[in-house]
Amino acid sequence: MLRVSLYRYNPEVDDEPYMQDIEFDTGGKDLMVLDVLEMIKGDDPSLAFRRSCREGVCGSDGLNINGKNGLACITPLSEVVKKGALVVRPLPGLPVVRDLVVDMTLFYQQYEKVQPYLINNTPPPAIERLQSPEEREKLDGLYECILCACCSTSCPSFWWNPDRFIGPAGLLQAYRFLADSRDTATDERLARLDDPFSVFRCHGIQNCVAVCPKGLNPTRAIGHIRNMLLQRAT
Amino acid sequence: MVTSVTSLGRSGLYDWLLQRVSAVVLLAWFVCIGGTILGAPELTFVYWKSVFSGTAMRIFTLLALVSLFAHAWVGMWSVVTDYLTERMMGPRAVVLRLTVQVVCVIVLFSYVVWGVQILWGN
Numbered sequence: 001m002l003r004v005s006l007y008r009y010n011p012e013v014d015d016e017p018y019m020q021d022i023e024f025d026t027g028g029k030d031l032m033v034l035d036v037l038e039m040i041k042g043d044d045p046s047l048a049f050r051r052s053c054r055e056g057v058c059g060s061d062g063l064n065i066n067g068k069n070g071l072a073c074i075t076p077l078s079e080v081v082k083k084g085a086l087v088v089r090p091l092p093g094l095p096v097v098r099d100l101v102v103d104m105t106l107f108y109q110q111y112e113k114v115q116p117y118l119i120n121n122t123p124p125p126a127i128e129r130l131q132s133p134e135e136r137e138k139l140d141g142l143y144e145c146i147l148c149a150c151c152s153t154s155c156p157s158f159w160w161n162p163d164r165f166i167g168p169a170g171l172l173q174a175y176r177f178l179a180d181s182r183d184t185a186t187d188e189r190l191a192r193l194d195d196p197f198s199v200f201r202c203h204g205i206q207n208c209v210a211v212c213p214k215g216l217n218p219t220r221a222i223g224h225i226r227n228m229l230l231q232r233a234t
Numbered sequence: 235m236v237t238s239v240t241s242l243g244r245s246g247l248y249d250w251l252l253q254r255v256s257a258v259v260l261l262a263w264f265v266c267i268g269g270t271i272l273g274a275p276e277l278t279f280v281y282w283k284s285v286f287s288g289t290a291m292r293i294f295t296l297l298a299l300v301s302l303f304a305h306a307w308v309g310m311w312s313v314v315t316d317y318l319t320e321r322m323m324g325p326r327a328v329v330l331r332l333t334v335q336v337v338c339v340i341v342l343f344s345y346v347v348w349g350v351q352i353l354w355g356n
């Protein structure tokens with residue numbers, strides 16, 4: 001038997017959030033956390049959480065599972081359950097819409113700030129802008145991000161300043177475009193980042209690295225941005 | 235771009251660099267003082283005074299004091315803008331934040347002046 005504890009909050013009826021305890025029979029199987037949630041929802045359709053692809057590609061079901069952020073669909077019980085208990089809460093630091101669903105507006109606003117698209121106003125070539133294999137290689141470890149928000153919502157600096165610190169996810173994408181040989185706005189991009197909050201609230205805590213379900217390293221990307229700023233200014 | 239008028243250098247990079255450089259200066263100074271204390275035949279007032287009577291040591295110590303000022307200001311400014319914010323405590327945060335910032339600057343400035351007095355006093 002698995003003791004499941006779920007964060008519940010329905011602002012229309014509850015005065016405040018509470019933890020709901022449920023005894024759950026796994027049937028001896030090593031289920032994914034998402035499977036458990038789905039089965040519980042089968043009995044209690046009022047439980048709200050996001051999900052879509054159920055295989056770690058869409059990034060919708062980022063949750064705080066036994067204290068650590070991760071994607072419920074690719075987190076097996078055997079990896080997280082300790083002493084027969086599973087505690088599931090919404091991603092920390094963002095406003096809760098209902099139960100395990102958070103309002104991601106702040107997260108997306110930071111993403112928007114880094115202008116996550118190629119900027120190149122030179123006349124486009126007939127077919128496409130080419131890159132050498134070496135130039136393309138620089139984007140590895142950056143383009144794979146699925147914007148699940150597990151990293152940014154595990155970062156204390158993002159908890160305190162989600163409106164001013166871009167956060168690991170946004171900064172990883174900032175570097176993805178700074179590193180792209182086809183982008184010509186490097187200087188403008190860097191100029192927009194050189195304030196005391198956007199990049200420099202990162203104190204190298206590295207929670208982002210510890211939780212990223214895609215194995216990406218936002219701290220390293222932030223270090224690259226810092227070096228680019230340093231080169232440009234000294 | 236998030237602007238701020240109370241950070242030391244107004245630029246994230248400048249503050250960051252200053253904090254790194256000042257940290258190195260402080261480390262070097264403490265190693266130097268540690269060595270002086272450990273290497274002393276006997277730790278007397280006369281010996282201590284002679285250590286700080288050299289111009290090089292005075293310059294180094296003043297540099298360490300100024301570094302302390304910069305280092306602590308950048309650090310305290312970060313702490314204050316993390317925790318004493320409108321997001322954490324509502325509109326009254328700005329008063330508290332500014333007060334703490336001013337107190338910090340006064341204390342740090344006093345340390346520097348006091349240090350100069352000690353170094354160049356009799």
Ligand code: SF4
Nearest residue numbers: 145146148149151212
């Ligand atoms: S960097 Fe990793 S944890 Fe952060 S949003 Fe992208 S995939 Fe999720």
